Amino acid sequence: MSHWEPKIVSFLCHWCSYGAADLAGVSRMEYPPNIRVIRIPCTGRMSPKFILAAFRQGADGVWVSG
Amino acid sequence: MLAYIDKIREISRRLLQEGTVDMVMGFRKGTVPMMNEPCFVKTPEDVDTFVWDSNCGINLANYLTNRQEKIGIIAKGCDSRNIVTHIIENKIKRDQLVIIGVPCKGMIDRRKIQALFETEIENVIEADGNITIKGRGLEKTLNKKDVLQDNCALCIHRNPVIYDELAGDLVEEQKDVDRYEDIRKIESLSPEEKWRYFDDLLSSCIRCYACRNACPLCYCPTCFVDESRPQWVGKSIDSIDTRTFHFLRAYHCAGRCTDCGSCERACPMGIKVRLFTKKLEKDCLELFDWEAGMTLEKRPPLDTYRPDDPDDFIK
Amino acid sequence: MKERIKRETRNILNEGWDGVLGLMNRWGQIGPYLFRDPEELEDIEIEPRYNLAKTIQLMLNKRPDLRIAAVVRGCDVRALRELEEMGKIKTQGLRLIGITCSHEQAEICNCEKPIYDTLNCTGCWKCIEACKEQAIERVNVCPILLPSEYDVGLAKRKAIYIPYAQAVPLKAIRDSEHCLKLAGVMDCKGCETACMANAILHEDHEQIDEIEVGSVILSPGFEPFDPSKFDNYNYANHPNVITSMEFERILSASGPTEGHLVRMSDHKEPKKIAWFQCIGSRDLNRSGNAFCSSVCCMYAIKEAVIAKEHAGSDLDCAIFFMDMRTHGKDFERFYESARDQHGVRFIRSRVHTIDPSAEDDLTVHYITENGSFESENFDLIVLSVGLQTPPQVIELANKLGVELTDGNFCKTDSFEPVATSRKGIYVCGAFQSPKDIPQSVVDASAAASAAGKILSDVRNTLTKTPEVIPETDIVGQRPKIGVFVCKCGINIAGVVDVPAVTEYAASLPYVEYVTNNLYTCSQDTQDTMSKVIKEKELNRVVVAACTPKTHEALFQETLINAGLNKYLFEMCNIRNQDSWVHKNNPELATEKAKDLVRMSITKVALMEPLEEAELDVNQTAMVLGGGISGMASARSLSRQGYETHIIEKSSSLGGQALNLYHTFDGGDVQKKLSKLVDDIETDKKIHVHLNTTVTEVEGFVGNFKSTLSNNGSQEVLEHGIAVLATGGKPLKPDEYSYGKDSRILTSLELDKKFIENDSLIDSLNTAVFIQCVGSREPDRPYCSRVCCTHSIKNALELKKRNPDMSIFILYRDIRTYGEREYLYQKARKAGIVFIRFSLNNKPEVNLQGDQLRVKVRDHILHRPLEISADLVTLASAIVPNKDEKLANFFKLPTNDDGFFIEKHAKLGPSEFATDGVFLCGLAHYPKPIDESIAQGLAAASRAVTLLSRKNILMSGTVAMTNPSYCSSCGVCISVCPYSAPSFIPEDDRFFPGRAQINPVLCKGCGLCVASCRSGAIHLKGFDNDQIFAQIFSLNEAV
Incomplete structure (x- = not known):
C-alpha cells in the first residue's frame, strides 16, 4: 500500500440512507470500497457508544446517516 | 453567613416541629477544614448541627434520589436546578419537598487554597468576603474571589430557581460572565493538539467513579460502566476505556448538567472533568437555547421528540 | 458527417431519385422523413433513434415503384438483409447512404431486447447492460436508442428498459413498437443468451383479460401542457427555453446531469434563470386552458429554491407571475422564505416574448408593477407548464360515459367530490381537477372509501388463508447457521469471487452449511433452501445477496415454510452495496463481501426467535x-x-x-x-x-x-x-372598523344574509370586499385558501340580484385555483372591479357620519381611491x-x-x-x-x-424494557413519537413506576433504546449486543 486509505464504518437508517445506498448500486454509481455498512432501523437507534466502539475497533471515520 | 445559619436553623426547626417534613438535608462541619459534610437532621433538637459557609459545595440533590420521606432541603442555585431535574425525571416528587433556598455567593476551592501553602491548614475563617487561613506558623488572609471553585466564579444562577422558603435575601447575579472561554480555546485546537490535550487531561484518571458518585444526574440502578452484556466499556485504565467512560458520562449529562461542580470537586486526582459537560452545556445553549434545571415545564432538549424540530443541517 | 450526408443526398435528389429517407427534426420531434427538396436538408438529423428498416419495408411494399435512398447505419443494413432473406422486402429500388456509428454510440447501443416473463425476471438489468466481455461480442446488435420518457427526453433509453430506478416492480419492460424482434424487423437473439434467469419469452402477445368488478376508480392523471405551439416563447427552437418538467429532471440526482445544474445545450452552469408562470393555464386566448393548474406557483418556487441550493446563492432566480398562488398548507411560509431568505425575485408581469440573444442567452422585455419597461437577459428560461387532461383520457371518459367539465376534468359535485356522473365509477387525482400531491392522496383515499362503501358486503370474500407451518422451538440450541451466497447471475459473481466468499463463510464459527446459488431468490432455490434448513436442522440463516429492502420478506417467508421463526435471519448486502458499486475493484469488493458476511454471521448468531404481538x-x-x-x-x-x-x-x-x-x-x-x-x-x-x-x-x-x-x-x-x-x-377581525357598523360584515355574515334573504341585500348600490383579513399577515402567515373564491362567488351573487351594483374586490393575489378560476373570469366580465393592495399599504375603512368610506391605492393608476360603500365584506381568516x-x-x-x-x-x-x-x-x-x-x-x-x-400481527422488531435496570427517568416516554412507553402503574406488584413498552404501538425505531441512559431498553432484532457483534467483528476491516 503506497498511500493511506481511511477505513470508514457507516450506520445507515433502514428507511432512507440504506435505501439510498441501494439506489446508488441500482444506478451503478461507483465509490471506493473502504466502507462497511451497518444497518440500523433509524438513526434514533444510534448510540454514541456505537461510534466510540467503531473508533475503538480502528475505524478512521464513522458516518451516521439517516 | 451567620444570618444564613440562624435562618436555616430556624426554618428547619419549624418544619420539623410542625411535622411538615420528616428530615432536613443540610450541612454540618466536617472533621477537617473546608470539608463540610451533608447531614440529615430528623429532630428539631438537632438543627443546630447545621452550618452554612463557603464550604458547602456538595450538591444535596444527589441525596434525594428515590427518597420516600417528606424532606426539607437546603438548596443553592445549582442544587435547586438539580432538584428541578430530579422532579422532571421522577426521582422525587415536588410535594415531598420543602425547598429552603439559599442565595449563594460561591463556594471556595480547597485545592486552590491548599496549593498555596506547604503546611497543613488547621482552621479557615470566613468574614467579609475574605478567607483567613490558619495553620502551624501560618496565618494568611485571602480574597474569597480569588479562591472560588471554577464553576462558582462563572456562575450566573446563584439564586435558587425553585424554593418554598428563603434563608436570605436574593443576591445579585453575576453579569457579563464569559462562561465558555476555556471551551472555545479547546474548540479552536487542531485535531492533533486536541488529542494531546485530552490525553494529558485524562492521564491521571484512576477510574474511581467519584465524579459519577458525586453527580446528582448519575442515579441509574446499574451504571453502564458496570454492565457486562453488552460490555459498553472495558474496566481497565487503558486510555481508550478511560476516555470512553468520560465521554459517555458526559453524554449522559448533556442538556441536564447544571455545572454544579460536584464531579470536579470530588475528583481525587484534580481532573477538570467539567470540560466535557461544559462543552455539551454550551452546545445546548447555542443550539436549543437551553439551560438545564430552569423550569419544571420542559424536559431537556435531548429528551424530547418533535416532528417539526428544525432540520436545517440536512441539505 | 452531417455535411457529407447532405452533399450525398443533394446529389441523389439531383440525379432524379424520388426521395431520401432520413431523420428530420420537426417541431422538436425527431422522426423519419422522406426528403424530396434539397432545401429541407437543413433539418436533417443523424441521431440514431429510429431503426429505419421497418419504415423502408412499409414504403417499398406500398409503393414498389418508388426509387428512394435511405440514410442507414450498419444495423439497419443488417436488418434490411435479414428482411430480404425472409423475402419481406425487395431492395432493387433502394439506394443506401451508409453512416458509421461512433464508438461511443456503439457502447450506448449495447442493448438486448428480450421479451420478459415477469415471474422470472429478477430485475438484474443484465439484459440491458450486458457485462463488458459480452458487450464486445454484441456491439451494435441493437440500434435502438429512444428519448427516455422518465427524463422527458433529456436522456436516452433502450428499447428494453426499466422505466426508472425506483420502479415497482423492478422489472424490465420491452418497447414493442421499437424492439427489432417484436416489430418483426430482424430476429435478434442476443438477449436470449444475456438473460441468465431464463425470463425471456420467445413468444409473447397481447392478452385481453376480463375482470368483473363492482366499482371502478379513475386515476389517469394529467399531461403537462406542450408549449411548442407558442412561437413567441421559442420553446421548440431554442434549447435554453425548457419546461418545468425538464428542469425537474435536471435538478434530480437521478436525472441526466445527476442533479448538477447545467444547461443541456452547452453544459454550462447558468447564472440567471427565469420562470414564466401560467404557461397553458389561465390562458383562454392561446392555449384554450382557462383554468388555473393550481400547482405551478408552488413548484416554480420550489425549483428556484432547490436550484439555488444546488448552484449556490449567486444564482439569480426570477419568477414572472400574475398572482402568486401559494394556498397550500405551509406554502405561504415557503414563498416568504424563498423571497426573503433565499433571495428569489418575484416579478409580477406576464412576459410576451422570449428573444434569443448572443451566446445562446435569452432576452425578455417586461413591464414592472410600477409601469416601467425593463429588458433583462437570462441564461435559461423555464416555462411553468400547466396540467391538462390528455386526449386519450377524454376518449376514455367518453367511452365510459363519464361527464367532463369545461376544462375537460371529470365532473363531480362538491358534496360528492370523488363520484363521477356514472354510478360506481369514482375519480381521484388531477383528472378530477388540477391538484398537488397531498390533495391527490386525499382524493385517492376518498375514492377508495367511496368504492369500499358499495363493496362492503363482499369484503374479504376472495381472501385465501395460507397453511400454517408449526414453528420449531430452537431455544437453548447452539447456533447452527446456514449461509447462502448469491451469484445473482453475474451481477455479483462478475465482480465478487463468490466461491472464495462461500469458502470463507464455511470457516466461521457456528456455520453449519454454506452454498452458493445462481439466483438465491428463484423459486427452486427457495424450495431447496427450505429443504436444507430442515435436513441440516439449521436454526439461523444468512443470505448474502441483494438488499433486505426488497428481498428480506421473501427469504423470511422461506424460513417460515421451513418451520423457523422468521427473525432468525440476516441479510447481507453484497450486490447493491458491493458488486454494483465496486465493479472496477473486484479484489477489494471480494474482501468487503467477506467482511459483510462475517458481520452478518456474528449478528445472526445472537438473533432470537421473536413473537409478533397480536392486536x-x-x-x-x-x-x-x-x-x-x-x-x-x-x-x-x-x-x-x-x-x-x-x-x-x-x-x-x-x-x-x-x-x-x-x-x-x-x-x-x-x-x-x-x-x-x-x-x-x-x-x-x-x-x-x-x-x-x-x-x-x-x-x-x-x-x-x-x-x-x-x-x-x-x-x-x-x-x-x-x-x-x-x-x-372564522377569525373575528380587529381591523377595518369591524364591529363598529352593521354594514361591515365577515364573509360568513354575508352568507347568512343570503341564506335569510335579508332585505339589506336588495338595497345595496356599492359593495366592497376586502381580502386576506387576518391571513397572510405576520401573525398568521398562511393563506386561508377559500376566501378569494368565496368573495368572488358572493360578489357575483350580488351582481346577479342587482346587475347595476358597483362591486370592488380589494385583494393581494387572487387565488381561484383549479376551475374556480372561471368565477374570477366571470366576475371581471361582469364588471366587478379588482384592486390590488400590498401588505404595507392596506385599505382603510372609515365611518364618516353614516357614510362608509373605503380608501385604497389603485394599483394601475397609482392614485388613491375612495369608495363610498353600502357594504364592506371582510374575508376573514380561518383559524x-x-x-x-x-x-x-x-x-x-x-x-x-x-x-x-x-x-x-x-x-x-x-x-x-x-x-x-x-x-x-x-x-x-x-x-x-x-x-x-x-x-x-x-x-x-x-x-x-x-x-x-x-x-393485526405487529412487527417483532420492537423495544422491550428490563425494568430492573430502569431508573424511571421518563426519557423514553418523552422521546417516543408513538406513545409506546409508559410507566408501570403504581399499584402493580412488580416494578411499579418503571417503564414498559407496548409492543403494539412500538415501531421499532430504537429512539428510546439509544436515549436510555440506564441501558434498560432492548431493541429486538437490533439489540445492543447484536450491533456490537457487528462492530466487534469488523476486525481487520477497520
Whole structure:
C-alpha cells in the first residue's frame, strides 16, 4: 500500500440512507470500497457508544446517516 | 453567613416541629477544614448541627434520589436546578419537598487554597468576603474571589430557581460572565493538539467513579460502566476505556448538567472533568437555547421528540 | 458527417431519385422523413433513434415503384438483409447512404431486447447492460436508442428498459413498437443468451383479460401542457427555453446531469434563470386552458429554491407571475422564505416574448408593477407548464360515459367530490381537477372509501388463508447457521469471487452449511433452501445477496415454510452495496463481501426467535366533530359497516357549513347539508352525541377508551379508531372598523344574509370586499385558501340580484385555483372591479357620519381611491379550534398556527403519526367543502385499513424494557413519537413506576433504546449486543 486509505464504518437508517445506498448500486454509481455498512432501523437507534466502539475497533471515520 | 445559619436553623426547626417534613438535608462541619459534610437532621433538637459557609459545595440533590420521606432541603442555585431535574425525571416528587433556598455567593476551592501553602491548614475563617487561613506558623488572609471553585466564579444562577422558603435575601447575579472561554480555546485546537490535550487531561484518571458518585444526574440502578452484556466499556485504565467512560458520562449529562461542580470537586486526582459537560452545556445553549434545571415545564432538549424540530443541517 | 450526408443526398435528389429517407427534426420531434427538396436538408438529423428498416419495408411494399435512398447505419443494413432473406422486402429500388456509428454510440447501443416473463425476471438489468466481455461480442446488435420518457427526453433509453430506478416492480419492460424482434424487423437473439434467469419469452402477445368488478376508480392523471405551439416563447427552437418538467429532471440526482445544474445545450452552469408562470393555464386566448393548474406557483418556487441550493446563492432566480398562488398548507411560509431568505425575485408581469440573444442567452422585455419597461437577459428560461387532461383520457371518459367539465376534468359535485356522473365509477387525482400531491392522496383515499362503501358486503370474500407451518422451538440450541451466497447471475459473481466468499463463510464459527446459488431468490432455490434448513436442522440463516429492502420478506417467508421463526435471519448486502458499486475493484469488493458476511454471521448468531404481538381491533369508530368533514367520515364508516359515534360539542350537527350559502360550483349548501344531517340522524349505525366533549382518553390503536362528558354526566366509549374533525372558525377581525357598523360584515355574515334573504341585500348600490383579513399577515402567515373564491362567488351573487351594483374586490393575489378560476373570469366580465393592495399599504375603512368610506391605492393608476360603500365584506381568516387537551390525549402535534400536523405532509395528509388516529377538515388546514368532504372520506378510508382486520400481527422488531435496570427517568416516554412507553402503574406488584413498552404501538425505531441512559431498553432484532457483534467483528476491516 503506497498511500493511506481511511477505513470508514457507516450506520445507515433502514428507511432512507440504506435505501439510498441501494439506489446508488441500482444506478451503478461507483465509490471506493473502504466502507462497511451497518444497518440500523433509524438513526434514533444510534448510540454514541456505537461510534466510540467503531473508533475503538480502528475505524478512521464513522458516518451516521439517516 | 451567620444570618444564613440562624435562618436555616430556624426554618428547619419549624418544619420539623410542625411535622411538615420528616428530615432536613443540610450541612454540618466536617472533621477537617473546608470539608463540610451533608447531614440529615430528623429532630428539631438537632438543627443546630447545621452550618452554612463557603464550604458547602456538595450538591444535596444527589441525596434525594428515590427518597420516600417528606424532606426539607437546603438548596443553592445549582442544587435547586438539580432538584428541578430530579422532579422532571421522577426521582422525587415536588410535594415531598420543602425547598429552603439559599442565595449563594460561591463556594471556595480547597485545592486552590491548599496549593498555596506547604503546611497543613488547621482552621479557615470566613468574614467579609475574605478567607483567613490558619495553620502551624501560618496565618494568611485571602480574597474569597480569588479562591472560588471554577464553576462558582462563572456562575450566573446563584439564586435558587425553585424554593418554598428563603434563608436570605436574593443576591445579585453575576453579569457579563464569559462562561465558555476555556471551551472555545479547546474548540479552536487542531485535531492533533486536541488529542494531546485530552490525553494529558485524562492521564491521571484512576477510574474511581467519584465524579459519577458525586453527580446528582448519575442515579441509574446499574451504571453502564458496570454492565457486562453488552460490555459498553472495558474496566481497565487503558486510555481508550478511560476516555470512553468520560465521554459517555458526559453524554449522559448533556442538556441536564447544571455545572454544579460536584464531579470536579470530588475528583481525587484534580481532573477538570467539567470540560466535557461544559462543552455539551454550551452546545445546548447555542443550539436549543437551553439551560438545564430552569423550569419544571420542559424536559431537556435531548429528551424530547418533535416532528417539526428544525432540520436545517440536512441539505 | 452531417455535411457529407447532405452533399450525398443533394446529389441523389439531383440525379432524379424520388426521395431520401432520413431523420428530420420537426417541431422538436425527431422522426423519419422522406426528403424530396434539397432545401429541407437543413433539418436533417443523424441521431440514431429510429431503426429505419421497418419504415423502408412499409414504403417499398406500398409503393414498389418508388426509387428512394435511405440514410442507414450498419444495423439497419443488417436488418434490411435479414428482411430480404425472409423475402419481406425487395431492395432493387433502394439506394443506401451508409453512416458509421461512433464508438461511443456503439457502447450506448449495447442493448438486448428480450421479451420478459415477469415471474422470472429478477430485475438484474443484465439484459440491458450486458457485462463488458459480452458487450464486445454484441456491439451494435441493437440500434435502438429512444428519448427516455422518465427524463422527458433529456436522456436516452433502450428499447428494453426499466422505466426508472425506483420502479415497482423492478422489472424490465420491452418497447414493442421499437424492439427489432417484436416489430418483426430482424430476429435478434442476443438477449436470449444475456438473460441468465431464463425470463425471456420467445413468444409473447397481447392478452385481453376480463375482470368483473363492482366499482371502478379513475386515476389517469394529467399531461403537462406542450408549449411548442407558442412561437413567441421559442420553446421548440431554442434549447435554453425548457419546461418545468425538464428542469425537474435536471435538478434530480437521478436525472441526466445527476442533479448538477447545467444547461443541456452547452453544459454550462447558468447564472440567471427565469420562470414564466401560467404557461397553458389561465390562458383562454392561446392555449384554450382557462383554468388555473393550481400547482405551478408552488413548484416554480420550489425549483428556484432547490436550484439555488444546488448552484449556490449567486444564482439569480426570477419568477414572472400574475398572482402568486401559494394556498397550500405551509406554502405561504415557503414563498416568504424563498423571497426573503433565499433571495428569489418575484416579478409580477406576464412576459410576451422570449428573444434569443448572443451566446445562446435569452432576452425578455417586461413591464414592472410600477409601469416601467425593463429588458433583462437570462441564461435559461423555464416555462411553468400547466396540467391538462390528455386526449386519450377524454376518449376514455367518453367511452365510459363519464361527464367532463369545461376544462375537460371529470365532473363531480362538491358534496360528492370523488363520484363521477356514472354510478360506481369514482375519480381521484388531477383528472378530477388540477391538484398537488397531498390533495391527490386525499382524493385517492376518498375514492377508495367511496368504492369500499358499495363493496362492503363482499369484503374479504376472495381472501385465501395460507397453511400454517408449526414453528420449531430452537431455544437453548447452539447456533447452527446456514449461509447462502448469491451469484445473482453475474451481477455479483462478475465482480465478487463468490466461491472464495462461500469458502470463507464455511470457516466461521457456528456455520453449519454454506452454498452458493445462481439466483438465491428463484423459486427452486427457495424450495431447496427450505429443504436444507430442515435436513441440516439449521436454526439461523444468512443470505448474502441483494438488499433486505426488497428481498428480506421473501427469504423470511422461506424460513417460515421451513418451520423457523422468521427473525432468525440476516441479510447481507453484497450486490447493491458491493458488486454494483465496486465493479472496477473486484479484489477489494471480494474482501468487503467477506467482511459483510462475517458481520452478518456474528449478528445472526445472537438473533432470537421473536413473537409478533397480536392486536385486536375494536370495530367501533369515534369521530370527533360533527361538522361537514366529520359527518362525511362518519357516514362513510357506517356505510362500510362500522358502528360510529359522532362527538359534537355544540348542540347541533353541521359546523361551519351551517353558515355557508353556496359552494363554488353553485350547490345550495343548506339543502345538501340538511340531507347529510338527515342521513346521519337516520343511520342506525351512527350514534350522535351532542353537547358532548371528550374528557379523557386511555388506551391505544384498536383499543381506545374515551370518557365522554355531557352536561356533567360521564360515559365511557370503547373504540378502535378515532377521527379528529375538530374544525375551525372564522377569525373575528380587529381591523377595518369591524364591529363598529352593521354594514361591515365577515364573509360568513354575508352568507347568512343570503341564506335569510335579508332585505339589506336588495338595497345595496356599492359593495366592497376586502381580502386576506387576518391571513397572510405576520401573525398568521398562511393563506386561508377559500376566501378569494368565496368573495368572488358572493360578489357575483350580488351582481346577479342587482346587475347595476358597483362591486370592488380589494385583494393581494387572487387565488381561484383549479376551475374556480372561471368565477374570477366571470366576475371581471361582469364588471366587478379588482384592486390590488400590498401588505404595507392596506385599505382603510372609515365611518364618516353614516357614510362608509373605503380608501385604497389603485394599483394601475397609482392614485388613491375612495369608495363610498353600502357594504364592506371582510374575508376573514380561518383559524383552527385549538384544543390542547385533546391533542395531548392522543399525543398529536400542532403547528405554529394551531393546525394539526399530519403524519406526512404529502403522503399521509389524513392520518397522524399516532396509530389509529385520523384527521380531516379545517383542523388540518383551511379548505372548501369539496375538499373537507374528500378528506372526511379519506380519513374513513385510512381508518378502515385498520377496522377491516379484526386483529393485526405487529412487527417483532420492537423495544422491550428490563425494568430492573430502569431508573424511571421518563426519557423514553418523552422521546417516543408513538406513545409506546409508559410507566408501570403504581399499584402493580412488580416494578411499579418503571417503564414498559407496548409492543403494539412500538415501531421499532430504537429512539428510546439509544436515549436510555440506564441501558434498560432492548431493541429486538437490533439489540445492543447484536450491533456490537457487528462492530466487534469488523476486525481487520477497520
